[in-house]
Amino acid sequence: MQVFITYFRDYIKKLNISSFLLTTGFTALLIVANCSYGIERRIYSMAGMFSLLSFISLYLGILVLTYFLLPRGKSFKSLKRPLLLIVLLIFAAVIYGATQIHWQLPLSATMPVQWKKYWQIVLVTPIKLIFVAASLRVVWRFVIPQSSV
Helix, strand or coil: CCCHHHHHHHHHHHHHHHHHHHHHHHHHHHHHHHHHHHHHHHHHHCCCCHHHHHHHHHHHHHHHHHHCCCCCCCCCCCCCCHHHHHHHHHHHHHHHHHHHHCCCCCCCHCHHHHHHHHHHHHHHHHHHHHHHHHHHHHHHHHHCCCCHH
């Protein structure tokens, strides 16, 4: 516990207050917009591919806006491979979008609503977990060079 407290104190000392307040305000604005206007609900109501593309673009847009809210300083310039960071951020948005959309089960068309919900929980949720784990494994194995870890 002492290690965590020491780490947290050091983090607070190095924290840029204006960046922290801007990021917190932006997050609060997104929450208010989602609760007031139902952004997520509207994306869920779209048809399959449009929903996926909407989630990916929403997530990428939030990443880009947050990146520009924070002072970049030397952090981006000090990266050895900034293109790798951009590729990984896009890949993260694709993984997020793919896990957020509703995956349709092929045999669920004739089932009652209760059974659809049941099979959604029992089958689709573990399949999404396997998809995320496999995606991360691909990134770890083929995208990130082992010498940089």
